[in-house]
Amino acid sequence: MLPGDPSQAISLQRRIRDGDLVIVYERHDNMKAVKVNEGGVLQNRFGVFKHSDWIGKPFGSKVFSHKKGFIYLLAPTPELWTLVLSHRTQILYLADISFVIMYMEIVPGCVVLECGTGSGSLTTSLARAVAPSGHVYTFDFHEQRAAYAREDFELTQLSSLVTVGVADIQGDGFPAKFLGTADSVFLDLPQPWLAIPSAGKMLKPDGILCSFSPCIEQVQHSCETLKSKFTDIRTFEVLLRTYEVKEARTEASCGDDGGFLRPLPCKRRPQSAGDHDADEVSSDSAVVVAKPAAEARGHTGYLTFARHQCL
Numbered sequence: 266m267l268p269g270d271p272s273q274a275i276s277l278q279r280r281i282r283d284g285d286l287v288i289v290y291e292r293h294d295n296m297k298a299v300k301v302n303e304g305g306v307l308q309n310r311f312g313v314f315k316h317s318d319w320i321g322k323p324f325g326s327k328v329f330s331h332k333k334g335f336i337y338l339l340a341p342t343p344e345l346w347t348l349v350l351s352h353r354t355q356i357l358y359l360a361d362i363s364f365v366i367m368y369m370e371i372v373p374g375c376v377v378l379e380c381g382t383g384s385g386s387l388t389t390s391l392a393r394a395v396a397p398s399g400h401v402y403t404f405d406f407h408e409q410r411a412a413y414a415r416e417d418f419e420l421t422q423l424s425s426l427v428t429v430g431v432a433d434i435q436g437d438g439f440p441a442k443f444l445g446t447a448d449s450v451f452l453d454l455p456q457p458w459l460a461i462p463s464a465g466k467m468l469k470p471d472g473i474l475c476s477f478s479p480c481i482e483q484v485q486h487s488c489e490t491l492k493s494k495f496t497d498i499r500t501f502e503v504l505l506r507t508y509e510v511k512e513a514r515t516e517a518s519c520g521d522d523g524g525f526l527r528p529l530p531c532k533r534r535p536q537s538a539g540d541h542d543a544d545e546v547s548s549d550s551a552v553v554v555a556k557p558a559a560e561a562r563g564h565t566g567y568l569t570f571a572r573h574q575c576l
């Protein structure tokens with residue numbers, strides 16, 4: 266996914282090789298990860314696609330089946346991996362992940378401790394953020410989950426950036442060898458307050474802790490625990506609203522679904538280069554309309570951040 270050598274970082278110029286992981290994209294809500302194999306085929310409703318036709322093509326290519334159906338072959342970025350990975354647990358999604366990476370100030374070279382690993386959704390983005398010289402040490406007490414996560418990091422070529430450990434962090438804390446070494450610690454645990462004292466000891470002075478919890482009662486308990494050794498304690502709920510923006514024919518400036526459909530400033534499309542009325546709102550023409558997508562995700566959880574006090 267993201268080789269340790271930044272000169273090999275994925276770009277649209279990189280060509281697909283035998284053994285690469287690609288994201289087969291049909292639509293934004295229909296993608297899957299496929300490992301390219303010279304003799305392999307992919308069969309879907311658009312026809313049969315031979316992997317051998319993909320090899321040598323740049324990531325991002327549109328490829329055709331024998332029936333002239335098509336798909337896109339995308340590079341397996343953390344953003345896309347989060348959408349196609351197998352869910353062995355609840356996972357963090359793009360909006361929370363982006364906020365976490367930014368607010369925790371995770372940059373190349375950082376050392377990050379994480380618990381629990383879960384399905385590795387967040388870990389994948391953490392790994393890219395610390396690459397090429399940083400490292401993510403992620404822990405889960407569920408051995409099978411940790412093993413699956415290791416397999417995934419092999420598949421996505423992130424294993425040089427991530428170490429998966431098996432440990433009960435709520436019960437025993439993080440391993441002592443990490444004392445004072447972490448730039449940031451991320452917790453996604455049912456009782457994070459039990460792990461917070463240990464997380465504090467692992468952080469460098471001024472390091473940042475983040476805890477993700479689905480329930481506000483967990484947040485309240487965590488914040489009480491954070492008060493003794495942390496400062497700048499802040500909790501956020503990141504709500505994401507996606508929009509469908511498309512061209513539609515309408516009779517009036519409002520939509521046909523009970524006024525819910527709101528036209529953007531409705532400008533008639535220019536018919537020709539010399540159409541000077543293009544800025545006028547049309548009463549019966551093609552307009553670009555936008556409405557919140559029906560399947561928009563609501564509450565995922567609360568993100569509590571705190572900075573380790575320099576004593």
Ligand SMILES: C[S@@+](CC[C@H](N)C(=O)[O-])C[C@H]1O[C@@H](n2cnc3c(N)ncnc32)[C@H](O)[C@@H]1O
Binds near residue numbers: 356381385410435436
């Ligand atoms: C919700 S999942 C984490 C999902 C992850 N953030 C992701 O984005 O894929 C929570 C994980 O914490 C692990 N866990 C729960 N209690 C734990 C403990 N005491 N020590 C270590 N891991 C624990 C669970 O096994 C589970 O895999």
